[in-house]
Amino acid sequence: MPIESREIRLTSRPQGEPSLDNFSFATVEVRDPNVGEVLVRNVCLSVDPYMRGRMNDAKSYVPPFQIGQPLEGGAIGRVIASQDEKLPLGTYVQSMYGWREAFVAPTANLQIVDTTVAPASAYLGILGVTGLTAWVGLNHIARLKIGETIFVSGGAGAVGNAACQLARIRGCKVIASAGSEEKVSFLREELKVGYAFNYRDGDLLEHLKQAAPDGIHVYFDNTGGPQLEAALSALRNYGRIAMCGGIAGYNTPVPGPRNLMLVIGKRLRVEGYIVSDHFRELPAFLEEAVPALKSGKLINRETVAEGLDAAPAAFLDLFHSGARNIGKMIVKLSD
């Protein structure tokens, strides 16, 4: 029997910073599943900074969102009607059908998640694409070695906090920045980061010099902008930068680093990546992350917004550095 589902659509493309006006709500009827399909009710969904890029009408590594269409994004849901025995009723599945309450999809588009290991929402955070993003950046891009010193900008954010934790677990010295005192406290007290600072307080390079007088080996970049410039100055010879995100410039362009030529004299390697190129690494990542989460070495910190109505504001909040989200921002829809 068809059910109703509310969904969020992109009404207009943001110019600069997005606002609530760019979004609208609609109610649609979701049909029954055909053979090989299931009907899923979303339990929680993910809002991520990269989605800002998809709101522009520009060629990028993922196609732009279409005006008038429901937005897409990571979500965890529960199967409530099934026409495929591989996914029985009650199965929790991960999909890209976010920003909506329910949907019908072929089972091939869905991955089962094991909620006996961790709560469903963890598969959007520390055990999901977010955690994998951090893990790939450290292992495959920066090639972080045991005992090295790493600086993570946006360290209290979704990917940032995973990067801080994974680096610390492997015995690295971790320096991390964030945009509020609450986040800095989280970095110090919950993540046990070696040196945490508010990037808006004091001189960036002075912070890095104080934290690592001999320089840093790796910079995990979630921000771009002035923090990237300071990191270039703080990097040691043969240092590496994993370029993961540039939230400082997502809404408004920021100037490039004036000291980029240090890449030559210091023989730096600066490398960008997109996690979807590395999805095949998910099992290897989970092999490390699941036991660490179970043993408590790794924590899944999230900030929860309640209900679909809260999703646009939760998304907008990601771009305010002093704002509330610590760890992964989750929008909770149902149990």
Added chain:
Amino acid sequence: MPIESREIRLTSRPQGEPSLDNFSFATVEVRDPNVGEVLVRNVCLSVDPYMRGRMNDAKSYVPPFQIGQPLEGGAIGRVIASQDEKLPLGTYVQSMYGWREAFVAPTANLQIVDTTVAPASAYLGILGVTGLTAWVGLNHIARLKIGETIFVSGGAGAVGNAACQLARIRGCKVIASAGSEEKVSFLREELKVGYAFNYRDGDLLEHLKQAAPDGIHVYFDNTGGPQLEAALSALRNYGRIAMCGGIAGYNTPVPGPRNLMLVIGKRLRVEGYIVSDHFRELPAFLEEAVPALKSGKLINRETVAEGLDAAPAAFLDLFHSGARNIGKMIVKLSD
């Protein structure tokens, strides 16, 4: 019997663009060689853009030149008195004792060059550190593959023209920029570059789009500045940048590229290097370059300034993009 030698000293550190005032001439007495040493009369010497960095009093990958001391740099000379049978009279040797007419040195500081293969000056150019710099950047940094499209900025300069030729020889499509019509003609007619342009005429990105509608695989950066920014826009996904030099900013800082965040979406790798880390590759490089030079596939183009007195002006000339040097700038001292 001691001989006299004129030498060039750094009198003051340049602020911004260097000038003749920063240099002075002196005559010194060069003593006889002791056991294990030779006396060398320089035949030709090298002036290179990287020397500008050594004129600053700043920590870098090579120590700064000292005020009142003779400058150093690549040179080829002939042994005119020997206390080591490994280097008999008349042997041509390569050294870092440039900017002077003659010197005494331990033979361990000198490398023999074979002037039956090529004229002495070629060992400062296409068969020397200059050629090796291009080769390392293509092979070890950019990992240029057969058939790829490469853009070389400063393509008519010493390293640039070597990079253009080595890339063309391996069947790559070469795009190159230079700062004068004469240099552009050299690129087109002598180097047989696929697309050459004057970087001061027209829009940089339009040139690159016209030359390579599907984008470029590799950017060999000799300049930094606006050409780096255009190259970032023109690079294909998974493109690479070998950062070799940044002559646009050696005298005066230039802004960083505003589009650096393209490194993420395009999964670019940007890597800097210093040729001295790769001197062990010299034999492998010469194995490729010597036969290519003999067969005429590779040419050694140089611009010659006559006499030690001409050295400071020849050096200054390197920083004027419309200026005369095409290929390697050589200062010739004696036969």
